[in-house]
Structure formats: structure tokens, C-alpha cells
Amino acid sequence: xxxxxxxxxxxxxxxxxKGPGYASPIKARSGPKEYIVYVTCVYSxxxxxxxxxxxxxxxxxxxxxxxxxxxxxxxxxxSPTYSNVIHRLPIMAYLHDELHHTxxxxxxxxxxxxxxxxxxxxxxxxxxxxxxxxxxxxxxxxSLHKVVEAEEIVAKTGLxxxxxxxxxxxxxxxxxxxxxxxxxxxxxxxxxxxSDFNVKGRWEKPGHSPLFxxxxxxxxxxxxxxxxxxxxxxxxxxxxxxxxVSDGLYGSHLHVYSWPDGELKxxxxxxxxxxxxxxxxxxVQPLKVKNWILPEMPGFITxxxxxxxxxxxxxxxxxxxxxxxxxIEDPKKPVLTGQPLVAVTEDEAEQQxxxxxxxxxxxxxxxxxxxxxxxxxxxxVTNSIFSAWDRxxxxxxxxxxxxGDLNPNFFVDFGVEPEGPSLAHEARYPSGDCxxxxxx
Numbered sequence: 001x002x003x004x005x006x007x008x009x010x011x012x013x014x015x016x017x018k019g020p021g022y023a024s025p026i027k028a029r030s031g032p033k034e035y036i037v038y039v040t041c042v043y044s045x046x047x048x049x050x051x052x053x054x055x056x057x058x059x060x061x062x063x064x065x066x067x068x069x070x071x072x073x074x075x076x077x078x079s080p081t082y083s084n085v086i087h088r089l090p091i092m093a094y095l096h097d098e099l100h101h102t103x104x105x106x107x108x109x110x111x112x113x114x115x116x117x118x119x120x121x122x123x124x125x126x127x128x129x130x131x132x133x134x135x136x137x138x139x140x141x142x143s144l145h146k147v148v149e150a151e152e153i154v155a156k157t158g159l160x161x162x163x164x165x166x167x168x169x170x171x172x173x174x175x176x177x178x179x180x181x182x183x184x185x186x187x188x189x190x191x192x193x194x195s196d197f198n199v200k201g202r203w204e205k206p207g208h209s210p211l212f213x214x215x216x217x218x219x220x221x222x223x224x225x226x227x228x229x230x231x232x233x234x235x236x237x238x239x240x241x242x243x244x245v246s247d248g249l250y251g252s253h254l255h256v257y258s259w260p261d262g263e264l265k266x267x268x269x270x271x272x273x274x275x276x277x278x279x280x281x282x283x284v285q286p287l288k289v290k291n292w293i294l295p296e297m298p299g300f301i302t303x304x305x306x307x308x309x310x311x312x313x314x315x316x317x318x319x320x321x322x323x324x325x326x327x328i329e330d331p332k333k334p335v336l337t338g339q340p341l342v343a344v345t346e347d348e349a350e351q352q353x354x355x356x357x358x359x360x361x362x363x364x365x366x367x368x369x370x371x372x373x374x375x376x377x378x379x380x381v382t383n384s385i386f387s388a389w390d391r392x393x394x395x396x397x398x399x400x401x402x403x404g405d406l407n408p409n410f411f412v413d414f415g416v417e418p419e420g421p422s423l424a425h426e427a428r429y430p431s432g433d434c435x436x437x438x439x440x
Contacts, residue, residue, distance in 0.1 A: 020118035021108025021437050025308040028108070028437065031374040034429045035076040036086070036140060038121060039382065040099035041069050041414060041422040064420040067091045068099050070123065071424065072140055073412055075380070083410045085417070087141045091132055097125035098237070101215075102428045103165035103173070105133070105195065108437040109220075110169055120145060120197075121428065124162035124175055127237060129153060131162055131175065133197045139430050146197050154181050156199045159191050161233040164215045168260075169440055171195040174203055176227065178213040183234030185251070188213035190227075190262070204257065208264035212251030218259050220440045225257040303369050305434045307376040312337070314379060316370050323370060323381060369426040372434040378407075380427045 022028035043064045072087035091097060103122045110116035121134040121142065129150030136142045153159055159177035166174050173193040180187025188210055190203035212229035219225075229251025230236060235244040244250060256266040304315040306328070313326045313334060325338035371380045415421040428436070 018114040019111040019116045020104075020106045021111045021432055022439075023108075023111055024439060025310070028374050028432060029308045029376065032431050033375065034373055034378070034431060034433075035074070035079070037073050037075050037371070037380060037427040037429055038102065038136075038142070039071045039073055039412075039427050040102060040123065040425045041071050041088075041417070042097075042099055042425060043068055043095075043420075043422055064422075065095060066419045067094055068097050068125075069422075070099075070121070070134060070142060071414075072142065073427075075378075075410070077409070083412055085412065088418075089134065089142055089144065091123070091125075091144065094128060094130065096127055097130060098127035099123055100126045100425060101164045102426055103436060104167055104428075105173060106171070107167050107432065109167060109440050110171070111439075113169070113171070116171065118430075118432075122165040122173060122175075124165055126161055126163055126178075126233075129160050129162060129181075131165075131193070131197070136430065148193065148197055148199065152199055153177075153191060157189070157191055157202050158187055159189055159202065160187070162191060163213070166216070166218065166436070166438065169220070172200065173197075174216075174218075176213050176216050178230065179233040183232060185212045185232040185249075190216070204262040204264065208257070208262060210255040210264070211253050211267065214251075218257075218438065220259055223259050225259045227255045227257070229253045229255075303435075305370060305372055307372060308374060308434055309376065312376065314370055314372060316381065323379065370435075371427045371429065373429070374432060374434070376434075382424045382427055 022031060043066055067090040069091060070089040071085045072089075074081040074084055074086050076082055091099070101124065104118050105120040105122060106113075106116040106118045119136055121136055123132040123134060125131065131148040131153070132144065133146040133148070134142050135145040150160065153162070157177075158180055160181045161178035161183075162175045163178055164176045168174055172195065175191040175193065176188075177191055178188050179185050186209070192200040192203045194200050210227050210229070212231060214228045214230040216225055216227035231244065231250035235241070235247075235249040252270045252272070254268045254270065255264060256268070257263060258265055301315045301317055304313070306313050311327065311329055313328045314323060316323055322339050324336060326334040327337050328334045369382045372378070373380075412424075414424045
């Protein structure tokens with residue numbers, strides 16, 4: 001018997017490694033079933049803002065002056081606390097952070113490193129600019145480990161508005177930042193943190209910043225990283241305004257970088273039909289509507305993932321209110337196999353659809369963030385995109401690979417939280433998931 005290992009960027013990746021995550025996506029499908037999920041919860045409702053550490057801010061709020069928090073939700077159907085929030089971790093005494101995407105300090109990219117440990121959850125704060133490291137040593141009751149202050153990040157890198165983080169095989173963490181402290185998109189780029197959450201600097205080469213920033217994904221085997229676009233932080237946190245589109249404050253670009261040296265190799269302009277490519281844009285037919293800002297309501301895809309066996313693609317169609325499931329076994333001919341309606345707007349409900357309900361709760365918030373279980377059987381959905389844009393419910397979808405459907409037994413209503421309604425943004429599984437782990 002022999003074992004085969006491979007070094008990528010100097011990191012050994014082999015089948016006998018004892019590091020975090022899994023050796024391959026197929027092995028990850030046999031990983032443990034999730035029993036809890038972590039959900040970022042937001043109180044702020046930003047009406048207008050510039051970078052709050054450095055400039056005066058006018059903020060329209062939910063009326064709740066409380067720190068935002070990380071909720072731990074029980075998703076084990078055999079548990080007596082199933083479908084309930086079992087722990088809330090307030091983020092110190094800070095207000096108006098706008099917690100957004102989450103990530104781990106280590107994942108499957110560190111599988112070849114037996115000293116690495118998937119323990120700390122990384123929480124960038126879009127508006128305040130802080131980055132929190134959360135210790136999940138006690139998975140059901142995580143605690144605050146460290147705060148990386150916005151002032152330090154700006155002073156050392158010029159970066160602000162941190163959004164998405166990914167761990168690297170080296171032990172460092174990479175965080176996308178959407179602009180400078182004044183909200184200009186021209187200041188966007190990528191922040192490097194070391195394994196102790198110290199600021200190391202910028203990742204991209206000087207002069208190689210993206211036109212606009214948002215999400216990103218890297219693949220060492222191909223020597224490539226791709227980042228997506230949203231818009232200028234001086235614009236989108238205020239709410240969506242068509243004038244901002246005309247003013248060129250929203251992006252329509254994908255940026256292709258060489259990995260790991262951070263050289264911008266290509267910028268792809270998707271044009272007016274590819275505006276705001278948050279994850280990946282797929283053509284969705286617009287709906288004919290009345291009483292809306294436009295005669296047609298376009299599809300707006302805000303999250304997207306592929307199952308670990310590469311059979312199914314899922315995306316959240318936020319404005320239309322549906323989650324779509326495609327069979328992509330033939331990548332050039334995807335087949336729509338499921339389209340559960342997670343929510344509808346009031347105008348849609350009057351004209352075309354019945355409002356879906358779970359446990360007598362009408363669902364009126366579109367699906368933003370989706371998270372698929374390792375085995376591909378459960379898709380958790382949250383529907384907060386930005387606090388200025390949304391309200392929040394939290395359904396779970398049991399994945400029927402024939403058609404897809406909602407689970408009538410699972411519903412967490414963040415509108416009835418002890419301190420008042422909060423906006424739940426993203427779910428993250430403790431043992432890995434389809435949207436974070438990267439294999440090298």
C-alpha cells in the first residue's frame with residue numbers, strides 16, 4: 001500500500017494528513033451532519049453613512065441600540081431545542097457594525113497541516129470596519145477572542161469596509177475590503193492577517209487593486225483568484241438608488257488575479273446585463289409587475305454554490321423570492337430541477353403568487369445567503385442582504401434532488417428576539433460547508 005501526497009505552494013496535502021477539513025470534496029460529503037449553525041445578526045439600519053471611525057454619520061436605525069451578535073441555532077431534529085437560538089454572543093459594547101460574511105481561520109486548504117485547527121470564526125464588520133475573531137472552543141457557546149480595530153487596518157493598509165474572509169494554506173487569512181475610509185471604491189483591495197489576527201498588509205501588488213470589490217475565491221491548482229463587484233461604499237449602504245447606477249457607483253466586473261502573487265491579469269466587464277455580479281450572474285427572466293420602480297422586476301442573484309459532488313448548483317434569487325436548483329452533470333446544459341418559493345413581495349403576492357408560510361409565519365423576505373450541508377441534503381437560507389435593504393426571516397430547505405421543497409418543521413423567526421427584531425445575514429456550519437472550504 002502506498003500513499004500519495006502533493007505539495008502546493010510548499011504545503012503538503014495528503015490522504016493521511018490530520019489537519020482541519022477534508023482531503024477532497026467527495027470525502028467531505030461523508031463528514032458529520034451539522035447540529036448547530038452560527039448566524040450573524042444585525043440591528044443597525046444604515047440610511048446614510050461614511051466610514052464611521054473617521055467621519056460623522058447619519059444612521060437610520062431599527063430603534064434598538066444594542067450590539068450586534070452571533071447567534072447559535074440548534075439544527076438537530078432530535079434535539080429538544082431544535083429550531084431555536086440556544087446562544088447569543090454580543091460583540092462587546094460596539095454598535096452599528098453591520099456584521100456580514102463569516103469565515104474560519106483554517107479550513108480544508110490547511111488539511112495538510114496537522115498543527116492547524118478550525119477554531120476561530122472571523123467576522124468582518126462592513127460599516128464599522130472592525131474584524132472580530134470568535135473562539136468556538138465551546139461550539140454551543142462561542143466567545144470573543146480578539147478585535148482588529150478599523151484604525152489599525154486603515155493606518156497600515158488604507159483599506160476599509162471589510163467583507164469576505166478566506167483562510168490560506170499558510171495559516172494567514174485574506175479579507176476583501178470594498179473601499180477606502182471615505183467610501184471610495186478606488187481604495188478597494190485585499191487585507192492579509194496572520195494566524196494571530198495581526199495586520200500584515202495588502203495582498204495584491206501595488207497598482208493592482210480591483211475597480212470594485214466584493215466576494216472572491218482562489219484555486220491554487222489553477223494559480224488563479226477571481227473577485228466580484230458590488231459598488232462604492234459611499235452608495236450602496238444607503239439603500240439601492242437607480243441614480244447611483246447612472247453615476248457609475250455600481251460595478252459590473254470580474255477581476256482575475258494570479259495566485260499567490262496578487263497580480264491583476266484580467267478585468268472582465270459584463271456590461272449593463274451583468275450589473276452587480278456578487279457571486280456569479282445567471283440569466284433570469286424578469287417578471288412583469290406593477291407598483292414597482294420599473295415595469296419589469298429583474299432577477300437578482302445574491303448567492304450561489306455547487307454541491308460537493310458537483311451534481312447540483314443552487315442560487316438565491318433575492319428579488320423574485322425563490323431558490324433555484326439545477327442539475328449540472330452536463331455543465332453546458334443545466335436543468336432546472338427545483339424552485340421553492342421562499343418569499344414574495346407584497347406586489348407579487350397581489351398579482352401572481354400565494355405568500356408561502358411556515359408554521360403560520362408568512363415569508364416576505366427574499367433568499368440572500370444559502371448554505372448547503374456536506375451531504376447535500378439540507379440548504380439553510382437567510383434573507384438579509386444589507387440592513388438598509390431588508391427584513392429578516394430564516395427558513396431551512398430540505399433538498400429534494402428531484403424538485404426541492406421547504407421544511408415545514410424548521411423556522412427561526414429573528415423578528416421575536418429578546419432585545420427586539422434583528423436581521424440574520426449568514427449561516428456557517430462548524431464542520432465545514434460548500435461555500436467556504438477550498439481544496440488545494
